[in-house]
Amino acid sequence: MALKIYNTQTRRLEPFIPLQPGKATMYCCGVTVYDYCHLGHARSYIVWDMVRRYLQWRGYEVTYVQNFTDIDDKILHRAQQEGVSMADISERFIKAYFADIRPLNVMDADEYPRVTDNISGIQQLIQILLDKNYAYVVDGDVYFNVQAFAEYGKLSGRTQSMMKAGASGRVALRDPETIKKKHPSDFALWKSAKLGEPAWDSPWGKGRPGWHIECSAMVRALLGETIDIHGGGSDLVFPHHENEIAQSEAANGKPLAKYWLHNGMVTVNGEKMSKSLGNFTTIRELLNRPLDPMVIRLFVLQAHYRKPLDFTEEAINSAVNSWKTLKQGLLFGKKLGWKKDQKLDFTVIEKFKTAMDDDFNSPGGLAVLFELAKNLRREGNLFTHEGKTDTGVEELQQQWQTLVHLAGVLGLEAKTEANITDAKGFDEAEIIRLIQERNEARKVKDYAKSDRIREQLQQMGISLIDRPNGETSIVR
Structure with a gap:
């Protein structure tokens, strides 16, 4: 196309x-x-x-x-x-x-x-x-x-x-x-x-x-x-x-x-922005709220560029939540210590290109990004709570790298890491990383390291149960 x-x-x-x-x-x-x-x-x-x-x-x-x-x-x-x-x-x-x-x-x-x-x-x-x-x-x-x-x-x-x-x-x-x-x-x-x-x-x-x-x-x-x-x-x-x-x-x-x-x-709120109406908002005022600059960028790109864009508090709050989802996906592999080696999913890339080729349809392009980010979040939660994922590590790496690559095309970058926490305040990505590291230690029969990680997780309120079939369950 x-x-x-x-x-x-x-x-x-x-x-x-x-x-x-x-x-x-x-x-x-x-x-x-x-x-x-x-x-x-x-x-x-x-x-x-x-x-x-x-x-x-x-x-x-x-x-x-x-x-x-x-x-x-x-x-x-x-x-x-x-x-x-x-x-x-x-x-x-x-x-x-x-x-x-x-x-x-x-x-x-x-x-x-x-x-x-x-x-x-x-x-x-x-x-x-x-x-x-x-x-x-x-x-x-x-x-x-x-x-x-x-x-x-x-x-x-x-x-x-x-x-x-x-x-x-x-x-x-x-x-x-x-x-x-x-x-x-x-x-x-x-x-x-x-x-x-x-x-x-x-x-x-x-x-x-x-x-x-x-x-x-x-x-x-x-x-x-x-x-x-x-x-x-x-x-x-x-x-x-x-x-x-x-x-x-x-x-x-x-x-x-x-x-x-x-x-x-x-x-x-549906009215033309002007100083005389008292609804004039500068970039500086938004950033001083404070507001992550990427929230503003995402807010803008969520509407097609030729359409009117209505600025409301509800719309900004929605963009804040959307950015949290996208940011969590963008930081997914980084927190796990994965390196970008450009193994990309070209089927997903074609979907993105098809959307954007239609008059720079950024909402359509973002829909592709959010599909990736939400899947990464779901797989991360599954791994944390059940000790396994429905998707292999290599495929997850490919999804993450594809997300980072395409987000960069839209200028969306998670430049500063914020802790992605569970209800108890623990860093979810750190928990995933530790469990992965323990699983690798068990594979090579490094039981001393495996036990140290188990104890570290217990101190964080995470208990592990190793099943006879080789799977590990997580209890919080």
């Missing part, structure tokens, strides 16, 4: 065929660095990390770029409030981004371009659009002429008649003088300098970039004129990604991306 992904632009599942065989280029819109990252950011970057990891597992060489928007009205406003520079605010929250996102096991991007480091490339792209008559200058501002680009609206499905004044997103907040525009939907590529704001020299006068042109320029500079995958939240489909397409394709005469992927939004 070939990997199929849902393309927002075509509104259908399509087989993934990259521009270059064996390689994949990805660009995902990064954060505007004026505040701490919230759960919506966590979802987005966990999702794209999962996509990247899966493509790599499928054998693709992935180049992943994620930008930082380090100049923006919100950054400037916060800098003015605190009496510091825009650069101070940006640097603080870029560091905060890494401090918050890395515990979630999100791999670093190959490149993290910043807008302020790409002013020259932005200006070059704007000039190309002016030369091709896709843009015009008014009083030091440069606007993209939406009516000049016949395919405008092909991503969002919006027609010109549906566009309203102010549809250019953030730009409208800074540019109420819509009378300057030829059409209400035209959006700023370059904004003339305002008193007290950072500005750069340009052929059109001092100013700074509009929001949308930034990503177009950075994609072009780092990945080329056409990339394989462009990702972002569904709230970016319009206007941001629609405008990116218009700018890039008007300038380059080529598609900006073969596949457009968008993750669903996070809601809180």
Whole structure:
């Protein structure tokens, strides 16, 4: 089965065929660095990390770029409030981004371009659009002429008649003088300098970039004129990604991306997450509960990436319990001193691949993982209580190694060992290990060691009864 992904632009599942065989280029819109990252950011970057990891597992060489928007009205406003520079605010929250996102096991991007480091490339792209008559200058501002680009609206499905004044997103907040525009939907590529704001020299006068042109320029500079995958939240489909397409394709005469992927939004108890509603939750707040970072990652991956994700206390508690099950399975062999030698169950791997090939269906992939984890838990309990298992040791080792391998594809790792205890507080895995060690000692007739282990277990409240048929029963 070939990997199929849902393309927002075509509104259908399509087989993934990259521009270059064996390689994949990805660009995902990064954060505007004026505040701490919230759960919506966590979802987005966990999702794209999962996509990247899966493509790599499928054998693709992935180049992943994620930008930082380090100049923006919100950054400037916060800098003015605190009496510091825009650069101070940006640097603080870029560091905060890494401090918050890395515990979630999100791999670093190959490149993290910043807008302020790409002013020259932005200006070059704007000039190309002016030369091709896709843009015009008014009083030091440069606007993209939406009516000049016949395919405008092909991503969002919006027609010109549906566009309203102010549809250019953030730009409208800074540019109420819509009378300057030829059409209400035209959006700023370059904004003339305002008193007290950072500005750069340009052929059109001092100013700074509009929001949308930034990503177009950075994609072009780092990945080329056409990339394989462009990702972002569904709230970016319009206007941001629609405008990116218009700018890039008007300038380059080529598609900006073969596949457009968008993750669903996070809601809180069914309502949109926002500061005004008081239901805004940062990654930092969740981790400080304290909450195992893998619980957050699992919570995100338990929903298909395109679906809405509702954050409730019940949902988080459920993820906590689910992670306990999965973690117990991931640590099963490690606590028994097993070494990973990559003896994998390829039947199980095919089930996982079939699920994930269907538009990165992480809930389906997780179902395969939980089947393995629950079986390992059942076999461990059986061994502890009855001194035997229904499954041979080699097969259990294979199941454990397959679980660890596939969990890694989803970025789920049990990095810190927590005791898995029974009702009396004993480490269940330690009990299993001791019983296994005693059984091995009995096989080689090392009865002194066997007796020492029996006594050790008795001190833990575990009594062993050796049966005539060679089996050992356990009494607690």
